[in-house]
Amino acid sequence: MIRGEKVGLRARHDDDVAVLHAELYDDVRTQALADSAPWRPIRADSAKSPYAVGEHDDDIAYFSVVELSTGDLAGEALLWGIDTYNRRAHLGLSVLPAKRGLGLGTDIVRALCAYGFAVRGLHRLQIETAASNVSMIHAGQRAGFTVEGTLRRSAWGYGEFTDEVILGLLDDEWKTR
Numbered sequence: 173m174i175r176g177e178k179v180g181l182r183a184r185h186d187d188d189v190a191v192l193h194a195e196l197y198d199d200v201r202t203q204a205l206a207d208s209a210p211w212r213p214i215r216a217d218s219a220k221s222p223y224a225v226g227e228h229d230d231d232i233a234y235f236s237v238v239e240l241s242t243g244d245l246a247g248e249a250l251l252w253g254i255d256t257y258n259r260r261a262h263l264g265l266s267v268l269p270a271k272r273g274l275g276l277g278t279d280i281v282r283a284l285c286a287y288g289f290a291v292r293g294l295h296r297l298q299i300e301t302a303a304s305n306v307s308m309i310h311a312g313q314r315a316g317f318t319v320e321g322t323l324r325r326s327a328w329g330y331g332e333f334t335d336e337v338i339l340g341l342l343d344d345e346w347k348t349r
Contacts, residue, residue: 174235174291176283179276181235181249184225188236190216192223192248196266205302205329206266223248230254233287237265237280246271249280251288251297259295261288265308277311285315289343296342302327303335312339316349 174181193216197203204211207222214220228234231254237247247267254261263284267276281299288294299317301308313319317339325333 174283174287175240176279176286178240178274178279179246179283180238180240181280181283181287182238184223184234184236184248186225188245188248189221189223189225191245191268192236192266193221195268195270196248197222199269201330205305205327205334206264208327230256233292235284235287237267237276239271239276244271246276247280249284251284251292254292254294259293260298261292261294261296262298262300263288264299272307277307278314281311281315281317285341285346289346294343296340297346298341299339300336301339302329303337305337309337309339312341315341316345317341318345 200211219226233251233254235249236245237249238244239246245268247265249265251261251263263281265277265280285297288297299308299312303322318341320338320340323336323338326336327334
C-alpha cells in the first residue's frame with residue numbers, strides 16, 4: 173500500500189467494484205465530464221466496468237483509495253498513459269460523494285506522486301481536468317503542480333465543450349517539497 177497522511181492506495185478488491193460503480197460511474201453527469209469516452213450503461217458485475225478487477229496493461233495503474241483512520245473505501249485513483257521511454261504519466265482520481273470535502277484529494281494526489289516518482293521512476297506527472305473542477309485544480313496545486321495552460325473547449329462532456337486545465341509536476345520539484 174502507498175500511504176499518504178490520510179489515505180492509502182491499494183490494489184482494487186472485488187468488494188470495491190460495486191461501490192465504486194454505483195457511486196461514481198452511475199453518476200452520469202460527473203462521469204461524462206471526467207472521462208474521455210461517452211458514458212454507456214454498464215452493469216457493475218460486467219468485465220467492462222471501469223472498476224472491474226483484472227489484469228491490466230503496464231501503461232496504467234489502478235488503485236482503490238482507503239481512509240487510513242477507518243479503513244473505509246474513499247474512492248479510486250490511477251496513473252494512466254504511463255510512458256516509460258519519456259518517463260511521464262497522467263493522474264486521475266475520483267472521491268466517493270460521502271468522502272468529498274474532507275481534504276482527501278490533495279493527499280491522494282501526493283500519494284500518486286510518491287508512486288509515480290519514487291516507485292515508477294517517472295520524470296513528469298500531468299493532470300488534465302475540466303476548468304470547472306476547482307477541487308482537482310486546487311488539490312494539484314497544493315501538491316505542488318503548476319498550472320501550465322488551458323485548452324479552450326477541448327473536451328466534450330454532457331452536451332457541451334468545456335475548457336481543460338493542464339497542470340504539471342516534475343520529479344525534482346516533487347523532491348524539494
